Amino acid sequence: MTRTPLTRDDVLDAAAALVKRHGPAALTMRKLAAELGTAVTSIYWHVGNRESLLDALVERTVTDMGAIRPAGRTPADRIVSVARALRRELRERPHLIAMVHERGLTERMFLPAQQALVHEVHAAGLRGARAADVVRAVQFQVVGHVLVERNRERAPAQSPAEGELWNPPRGPAAARTPGTSPDDAALARALARPAEPERIFLLSVRALVESLLSPGTGARDRSKPGTPTPGTPSPGH
Amino acid sequence: MTRTPLTRDDVLDAAAALVKRHGPAALTMRKLAAELGTAVTSIYWHVGNRESLLDALVERTVTDMGAIRPAGRTPADRIVSVARALRRELRERPHLIAMVHERGLTERMFLPAQQALVHEVHAAGLRGARAADVVRAVQFQVVGHVLVERNRERAPAQSPAEGELWNPPRGPAAARTPGTSPDDAALARALARPAEPERIFLLSVRALVESLLSPGTGARDRSKPGTPTPGTPSPGH
DNA sequence: ACCTGAACACCGTTCAAGT
DNA sequence: ACCTGAACACCGTTCAAGT
Numbered sequence: 001m002t003r004t005p006l007t008r009d010d011v012l013d014a015a016a017a018l019v020k021r022h023g024p025a026a027l028t029m030r031k032l033a034a035e036l037g038t039a040v041t042s043i044y045w046h047v048g049n050r051e052s053l054l055d056a057l058v059e060r061t062v063t064d065m066g067a068i069r070p071a072g073r074t075p076a077d078r079i080v081s082v083a084r085a086l087r088r089e090l091r092e093r094p095h096l097i098a099m100v101h102e103r104g105l106t107e108r109m110f111l112p113a114q115q116a117l118v119h120e121v122h123a124a125g126l127r128g129a130r131a132a133d134v135v136r137a138v139q140f141q142v143v144g145h146v147l148v149e150r151n152r153e154r155a156p157a158q159s160p161a162e163g164e165l166w167n168p169p170r171g172p173a174a175a176r177t178p179g180t181s182p183d184d185a186a187l188a189r190a191l192a193r194p195a196e197p198e199r200i201f202l203l204s205v206r207a208l209v210e211s212l213l214s215p216g217t218g219a220r221d222r223s224k225p226g227t228p229t230p231g232t233p234s235p236g237h
Numbered sequence: 238m239t240r241t242p243l244t245r246d247d248v249l250d251a252a253a254a255l256v257k258r259h260g261p262a263a264l265t266m267r268k269l270a271a272e273l274g275t276a277v278t279s280i281y282w283h284v285g286n287r288e289s290l291l292d293a294l295v296e297r298t299v300t301d302m303g304a305i306r307p308a309g310r311t312p313a314d315r316i317v318s319v320a321r322a323l324r325r326e327l328r329e330r331p332h333l334i335a336m337v338h339e340r341g342l343t344e345r346m347f348l349p350a351q352q353a354l355v356h357e358v359h360a361a362g363l364r365g366a367r368a369a370d371v372v373r374a375v376q377f378q379v380v381g382h383v384l385v386e387r388n389r390e391r392a393p394a395q396s397p398a399e400g401e402l403w404n405p406p407r408g409p410a411a412a413r414t415p416g417t418s419p420d421d422a423a424l425a426r427a428l429a430r431p432a433e434p435e436r437i438f439l440l441s442v443r444a445l446v447e448s449l450l451s452p453g454t455g456a457r458d459r460s461k462p463g464t465p466t467p468g469t470p471s472p473g474h
Numbered sequence: 475a476c477c478t479g480a481a482c483a484c485c486g487t488t489c490a491a492g493t
Numbered sequence: 494a495c496c497t498g499a500a501c502a503c504c505g506t507t508c509a510a511g512t
Contacts, residue, residue: 005495029486039497041487046495050486101384104391118424128423136432137441143388144381151384154341186365187355195373204374207448208441242476266505276478278506283476287505478511485504492497 006038008046012056019057019095027054054099061096062109065089068116075124076209082116083142083205087198090146097150106143114139124213134212141208149197243275245283249293256294256332264291291336298333299346302326305353312361313446319353320379320442324435327383334387343380351376361450371449378445386434 014035018027029050033040047053068085070078090097100109117135126134251272255264266287270277284290305322307315327334337346354372363371 028484030484041489041498042496044487101388104388106385106388114428118428122421122424127421129427131421131424132427133437133440135428136437137444140382140385140434140437141378141441141445144383144385145377146381147384147388148343148377148381151338151341151343151380184359184364184368187359187368190366190369191351191355191372197377200370200373200377203370203449204378204445207374208445211444211448212440265503267503278479278508279477281506476512478509480508480510482507483505486502488501489499490497491499493495 006036006042006046010036011043011046011053012060015053016057016060016096019099020093023095024054024099055103057096058100058103058105061093061100062105065109065112068113070116070120075120076206076213078120078123079117079138079209080202080205082113082120083138083201086110086113086142087146087149087201090150094150094153097146101147106147107139110139110143113142121213126213137208137212138205141205145197145201145204149201152195152197243273243279243283247273248280248283248290249297252290253294253297253333256336257330260332261291261336292340294333295337295340295342298330298337299342302346302349305350307353307357312357313443313450315357315360316354316375316446317439317442319350319357320375320438323347323350323379324383324386324438327387331387331390334383338384343384344376347376347380350379358450363450374445374449375442378442382434382438382441386438389432389434 011032015027015032018032018035027050029040029043033043036043043053047056068082068089071081072078097106100106114135117138118131121131121134121138248269252264252269255269255272264287266277266280270280273280280290284293305319305326308318309315334343337343351372354375355368358368358371
């Protein structure tokens with residue numbers, strides 16, 4: 001009874017399954033060998049060593065991420081749709097995404113999405129360096145938000161909890177702390193509630209896209225980073 | 238010649254130094270013991286085990302981060318100044334920040350900054366849940382940007398490089414690829430150049446703040462996050 | 475209260491040897 | 494071309510024993 005020979009893909013599959021179930025720390029060469037029913041050293045013949053095994057896993061995740069198809073009527077809408085699609089894809093592969101991040105490959109994983117963004121920003125009428133800036137700003141924001149969000153989910157019990165800071169002490173001690181939070185009960189309550197990442201995500205992406213796609217606003221390049229922002233006009237009503 | 242007894246702080250100091258120089262992976266109990274000139278097992282008496290040693294290190298970093306003082310004339314300026322200060326602080330402690338991130342404590346580290354943001358958003362005239370949303374949006378963006386930026390710095394040689402995608406093939410093959418990048422040489426060149434994170438950072442923060450602080454724009458809550466964006470078909474493979 | 479060495483279970487990796 | 498067991502150097506951790 002000759003066994004069908006072990007292939008490199010067999011190794012990668014088993015490794016990916018282990019990581020998906022128990023995280024990267026659970027992926028040891030010995031456990032992997034046991035899973036595959038081979039000697040530990042066989043694995044080395046197929047994948048070199050643990051480091052390049054993880055590299056291959058990450059590589060797979062990056063290419064698996066695939067192309068993103070924008071949806072929506074306006075360029076702004078389509079950019080937002082790309083952002084949401086990226087967010088969803090990432091949230092389905094938490095462990096592998098963490099590995100991609102640890103290896104500094106997050107940006108490369110986002111190249112297909114970048115291509116879509118370029119198309120939409122161009123459609124919105126932006127050109128040249130300005131368009132490139134907008135593409136990168138959106139990309140940074142989406143990737144960053146996803147990283148933050150994942151970080152929050154893995155956070156242990158927060159102490160002090162976010163909300164606790166915004167219930168100002170009622171006693172005379174309140175006056176002592178300089179720069180303390182203003183008295184806004186609704187705000188305090190809102191911050192005491194857990195964040196709703198998807199809502200914040202949409203809110204932010206829309207705000208950023210709206211601001212960057214409309215020319216002539218203060219968000220243009222000013223070439224002098226230190227210049228003060230003129231007060232935002234408050235439309236009387 | 239009785240040696241002055243080892244303290245918990247001695248252990249933490251040596252550990253922090255090791256991490257700062259060579260990263261967390263270089264922090265082994267045996268190396269640490271050698272550094273301190275004690276037996277490996279002494280360390281266990283002071284800090285329990287490696288895991289809680291790292292916890293203590295992270296805890297220290299979080300509290301060391303300290304208070305942030307806003308600067309600038311308008312609330313928008315001061316928010317931007319907080320964002321820049323945070324960015325600078327983080328970039329000075331790359332390894333430790335990575336550890337904070339791995340432990341899911343990034344958000345907690347940002348609580349002091351959150352307090353400052355609340356103050357400024359309130360000064361800008363926002364109240365209640367809307368103000369909380371803006372605080373969180375800015376916070377997510379700043380933290381996210383810093384994480385992305387750090388990720389980029391650690392990235393190995395990118396292949397394909399960002400720019401390569403935006404030099405459309407000159408031959409007849411150009412017409413075949415659907416949704417390809419538009420013909421914008423300046424854009425292609427701009428994306429081929431390395432990103433300037435600080436500029437992108439300022440650009441984005443300003444755009445977001447400007448958009449969120451001005452009421453009545455489309456960036457308001459639309460209360461239906463789940464609407465028409467149809468899910469992009471999963472990348473068949 | 476603090477420190478020690480010995481021992482254990484577990485790693486990743488190399489290598490000569492098998493088929 | 495593929496697989497094997499033995500061996501090496503290195504981990505984190507426990508524990509009984511010292512002072």
